[in-house]
Amino acid sequence: MSPARGIADSAALRASNVARALSEIRRRGEAARVDLVETLDLSPATVSGIISDLLEADLIIEAPSAVAAGRGRPRIQLSLNPRARIVAGAKLSDDGVTVAILDFCGEVLSTGEVATDQATIDAPMLLTKIDIALKRALQGAKLKDRDLAAFGLGVPGFVDVESGLCHWSPLLSGAPIDLRALLSKRLSCPIFVDNDANLATMAELWFGHGRDERDFLVVTVEHGVGLGIVLDTQLFRGARGLGAEFGHTKVQIDGALCRCGQRGCLEAYVSDYALAREAGLAVKGATGPEDILDKLAEQAKAGDDVSASIYRRAGRMLGLGLANLLNIFDPPLIILAGERMQNHDLLATEIQRTLAANTLAVDRPSARVSVHRWGDQLWARGAGALALDGLMSRAPIAQAEVA
Amino acid sequence: MSPARGIADSAALRASNVARALSEIRRRGEAARVDLVETLDLSPATVSGIISDLLEADLIIEAPSAVAAGRGRPRIQLSLNPRARIVAGAKLSDDGVTVAILDFCGEVLSTGEVATDQATIDAPMLLTKIDIALKRALQGAKLKDRDLAAFGLGVPGFVDVESGLCHWSPLLSGAPIDLRALLSKRLSCPIFVDNDANLATMAELWFGHGRDERDFLVVTVEHGVGLGIVLDTQLFRGARGLGAEFGHTKVQIDGALCRCGQRGCLEAYVSDYALAREAGLAVKGATGPEDILDKLAEQAKAGDDVSASIYRRAGRMLGLGLANLLNIFDPPLIILAGERMQNHDLLATEIQRTLAANTLAVDRPSARVSVHRWGDQLWARGAGALALDGLMSRAPIAQAEVA
DNA sequence: AAAAATAGTTCTGTGACTGAACTATATTAG
DNA sequence: CTAATATAGTTCAGTCACAGAACTATTTTT
Incomplete structure (x- = not known):
């Protein structure tokens, strides 16, 4: 049985998911939003919002577009902003x-x-x-x-x-x-x-x-x-x-x-x-x-x-x-x-x-x-x-x- | 930095809080809703809802009212329903x-x-x-x-x-x-x-x-x-x-x-x-x-x-x-x-x-x-x-x- | 009998997530 | 060259969990 610990309110939920996203980007070095959708098990809509917040806070940056492999819209690579901290x-x-x-x-x-x-x-x-x-x-x-x-x-x-x-x-x-x-x-x-x-x-x-x-x-x-x-x-x-x-x-x-x-x-x-x-x-x-x-x-x-x-x-x-x-x-x-x-x-x-x-x-x-x-x-x-x-x-x- | 783990959606959030409540009742043997409010760091409103769900699921029972210590409305003691499982x-x-x-x-x-x-x-x-x-x-x-x-x-x-x-x-x-x-x-x-x-x-x-x-x-x-x-x-x-x-x-x-x-x-x-x-x-x-x-x-x-x-x-x-x-x-x-x-x-x-x-x-x-x-x-x-x-x-x- | 204290509920608002529909941008087939 | 297809990402409406505030309930104290 789960004990008396865990995330209580939804603000903490968002904070946790933001931290997870940031951590995953750090771990990979570069990641597109779709990557996070898969790894973090969140919907595209949610990831979109989280990334938008992180971009606004200048913690991450969008890569000037790397290689376009395969067809479809090319993924936008995200990476940490080295100057953020x-x-x-x-x-x-x-x-x-x-x-x-x-x-x-x-x-x-x-x-x-x-x-x-x-x-x-x-x-x-x-x-x-x-x-x-x-x-x-x-x-x-x-x-x-x-x-x-x-x-x-x-x-x-x-x-x-x-x-x-x-x-x-x-x-x-x-x-x-x-x-x-x-x-x-x-x-x-x-x-x-x-x-x-x-x-x-x-x-x-x-x-x-x-x-x-x-x-x-x-x-x-x-x-x-x-x-x-x-x-x-x-x-x-x-x-x-x-x-x-x-x-x-x-x-x-x-x-x-x-x-x-x-x-x-x-x-x-x-x-x-x-x-x-x-x-x-x-x-x-x-x-x-x-x-x-x-x-x-x-x-x-x-x-x-x-x-x-x-x-x-x-x-x-x-x-x-x-x-x-x-x-x-x-x-x-x-x-x-x-x-x-x-x-x-x-x-x-x-x-x-x-x-x-x-x-x-x-x-x-x-x-x-x-x-x-x-x-x-x-x-x-x-x-x-x-x-x-x-x-x-x-x-x-x-x-x-x-x- | 927090890693790629944690609670993703709000359904999991509720499940987690329900489990925490149940676990706390088990640990204490008996607990009133106020006790859970303090221990789990949730609002009275939320605890009320969670307990209501647990009662409906027959997992817990309300005690027939124990002792009334101090003034104010007496707390209703909750305990696990022994017959639940x-x-x-x-x-x-x-x-x-x-x-x-x-x-x-x-x-x-x-x-x-x-x-x-x-x-x-x-x-x-x-x-x-x-x-x-x-x-x-x-x-x-x-x-x-x-x-x-x-x-x-x-x-x-x-x-x-x-x-x-x-x-x-x-x-x-x-x-x-x-x-x-x-x-x-x-x-x-x-x-x-x-x-x-x-x-x-x-x-x-x-x-x-x-x-x-x-x-x-x-x-x-x-x-x-x-x-x-x-x-x-x-x-x-x-x-x-x-x-x-x-x-x-x-x-x-x-x-x-x-x-x-x-x-x-x-x-x-x-x-x-x-x-x-x-x-x-x-x-x-x-x-x-x-x-x-x-x-x-x-x-x-x-x-x-x-x-x-x-x-x-x-x-x-x-x-x-x-x-x-x-x-x-x-x-x-x-x-x-x-x-x-x-x-x-x-x-x-x-x-x-x-x-x-x-x-x-x-x-x-x-x-x-x-x-x-x-x-x-x-x-x-x-x-x-x-x-x-x-x-x-x-x-x-x-x-x-x-x- | 009124006031104070404590327990618990109900209602409303905020915000986080999802699904679905949508837009954007590429490749491939004809 | 255009249409079809595939993939990436956004927007919007709906659901749900939570908190705060106002409320009810029940007791003791004065």
């Missing part, structure tokens, strides 16, 4: 802060970066860093603060999306920090804050491998291990609004010590620092923490068995964690994302082997595993997608009239 | 088949059971057993086949809810079996089939500890270990319509051998057969498989350390599995259900300890863990709830007119 997305990583400016289509107009020289920074420092990176990005696109319709920020750790509060982050001191309040001092546009794994997931959903899937999982492997969950084309954030904490899934009881203080966390086997910890025994004469990982990968690829065994174990643990996810969510697709995924070939075999050995086969295809290498700029783009999503998920046209 | 629910366990007959309020009118003498049965045998148990149950309630508005069946294993197909079950030979087609030979009413953990979950949602929660998890511990997930008051069945497979979550890499053929499954540590396997070393002079578990529990309670250690390990593994679930779903409530939960005090300490040690504390209350002892008849009631839910989740009034 400009948003900024920021990602906090242990390198520093990266900001990307996105147009309404999600294209990156410019980026700006600033490095951090400390392991953790406090709230005022974060604001300063974001300010600098944002200024650089805005300059690159020749834009001003007030051109921004929304701002999205992703940080690792526990973030409450509703309140914009960061409960804990490995990169921030002085938590809990009200990130939304903090940014509101600097910007007057709506602020959206989320866990960084959700950024990657949003980007995969909007621009990446998840574009054509209703359900998939994104596992990010970097300094930590994150998980994003898409169910029925919607980002799922856990029952209480907090992001999924996959890095601290236990893959070994009383296992390796994790930076969270517990033992046996997945992160304690597959993250950068976990690899570096073991690499000390395999790599000689490294000049720094970055270098040791590069050398480790190099040696493993060259056939050094000790080095390779470090990757093998990481792959096995990651595979085990993924197998558990598959057993619960049963998604058709899992995306592995992250900068470290450049060495995924070192992990891949073991991941696949462990997955196969630990998931139950039924008479249907098992999940595809796809790998996506990610840099900071893609994370920032995901933060921008978050901002666009936050902006558009309510009442897109009403917002247009305000603007 | 009669459904049957069946549960296949390794003991046999249990059937329960439920009225529209979910009250059990009668039950019927039949034992099986083999470990696995095939499709014709299943149908025979269900037939016998159903006949007994119907006799008890003085009802006929054609009084049934729907039939729900729960089996352990992999079940595709949409198609009614059982891909695999530990209790059925000859899989895949089209259970819906099988039962359609015997009954002309709609048939709903699901994984048995989902039955328990549906029952907790409708009648049990989950009644007042929007989000919770149900972990069933019996001969296998099952998981049911409720998100936003809806049973979640995995991306591809299959139940969550928690029993084969891996809690130990290359761990104990499971009956699924893999190693380290949670089930291989906490299910009946796993306990019995280890109990062989601790218990002397047991007369049979049931007896060995009873003796094991007895000895453990009496302070025998070897016996207690078996429970300790089971509790630790279950705690680890639960910790991983908490990290992903972050629910406010976890319900442990099952017949074996009679010995939960033997597991409880270790579960709590492991949970505490393996979940990350943030500045908010952690999940409550509640324990619910379940017998076969409660499972069957869950199957009935499944049937009621399936029947009502679409267009309750339209169905009334057909009937």
Whole structure:
């Protein structure tokens, strides 16, 4: 039985259908009205009206007529108006802060970066860093603060999306920090804050491998291990609004010590620092923490068995964690994302082997595993997608009239 | 951004609101129109119309006026009409088949059971057993086949809810079996089939500890270990319509051998057969498989350390599995259900300890863990709830007119 | 007995959707 | 070259769900 939720009045009905139309145009890149009639299961009359509203609000534009295939009146292709909204997305990583400016289509107009020289920074420092990176990005696109319709920020750790509060982050001191309040001092546009794994997931959903899937999982492997969950084309954030904490899934009881203080966390086997910890025994004469990982990968690829065994174990643990996810969510697709995924070939075999050995086969295809290498700029783009999503998920046209 | 889903036309809008009203009345047991106005966020006028339709369809009844508290016109309490629909629910366990007959309020009118003498049965045998148990149950309630508005069946294993197909079950030979087609030979009413953990979950949602929660998890511990997930008051069945497979979550890499053929499954540590396997070393002079578990529990309670250690390990593994679930779903409530939960005090300490040690504390209350002892008849009631839910989740009034 | 409070109904207006008829614009057949 | 056909999109009238406001109903309080 359906529960106490759903759309109550007809205004909400229209808003929902407008959002569905806009979302479908975004997903396809281009769509004619007939396409929407079919996909959204609405009558031509209704679609006509919705599109008319969207055109009036300048959120979409009619293409100057593409190709005319077949006979009959040629379809008029509709696409998002790139200039309809400009948003900024920021990602906090242990390198520093990266900001990307996105147009309404999600294209990156410019980026700006600033490095951090400390392991953790406090709230005022974060604001300063974001300010600098944002200024650089805005300059690159020749834009001003007030051109921004929304701002999205992703940080690792526990973030409450509703309140914009960061409960804990490995990169921030002085938590809990009200990130939304903090940014509101600097910007007057709506602020959206989320866990960084959700950024990657949003980007995969909007621009990446998840574009054509209703359900998939994104596992990010970097300094930590994150998980994003898409169910029925919607980002799922856990029952209480907090992001999924996959890095601290236990893959070994009383296992390796994790930076969270517990033992046996997945992160304690597959993250950068976990690899570096073991690499000390395999790599000689490294000049720094970055270098040791590069050398480790190099040696493993060259056939050094000790080095390779470090990757093998990481792959096995990651595979085990993924197998558990598959057993619960049963998604058709899992995306592995992250900068470290450049060495995924070192992990891949073991991941696949462990997955196969630990998931139950039924008479249907098992999940595809796809790998996506990610840099900071893609994370920032995901933060921008978050901002666009936050902006558009309510009442897109009403917002247009305000603007 | 909202995706390509939602309510399209206004007929669906009404259907949705009717279902919401009905669901709310069921949840509360009794509700006045004003209550629905507040809870469903609809106008008095709309609620008036919806209730009028439901009364006309005989799905609900007006109470003969309860107490008149305070001044003003006394509210007219509405409740479900118990006689509006009669459904049957069946549960296949390794003991046999249990059937329960439920009225529209979910009250059990009668039950019927039949034992099986083999470990696995095939499709014709299943149908025979269900037939016998159903006949007994119907006799008890003085009802006929054609009084049934729907039939729900729960089996352990992999079940595709949409198609009614059982891909695999530990209790059925000859899989895949089209259970819906099988039962359609015997009954002309709609048939709903699901994984048995989902039955328990549906029952907790409708009648049990989950009644007042929007989000919770149900972990069933019996001969296998099952998981049911409720998100936003809806049973979640995995991306591809299959139940969550928690029993084969891996809690130990290359761990104990499971009956699924893999190693380290949670089930291989906490299910009946796993306990019995280890109990062989601790218990002397047991007369049979049931007896060995009873003796094991007895000895453990009496302070025998070897016996207690078996429970300790089971509790630790279950705690680890639960910790991983908490990290992903972050629910406010976890319900442990099952017949074996009679010995939960033997597991409880270790579960709590492991949970505490393996979940990350943030500045908010952690999940409550509640324990619910379940017998076969409660499972069957869950199957009935499944049937009621399936029947009502679409267009309750339209169905009334057909009937 | 009148006033106040609360519950529920009826009526009217707004708006969202659909179906059907219509217009627009292309290709193809003769 | 014209008519037929096919496809895309618009307009208009009708239906239906909802909300707001005025109404009725029923109780307690003053």
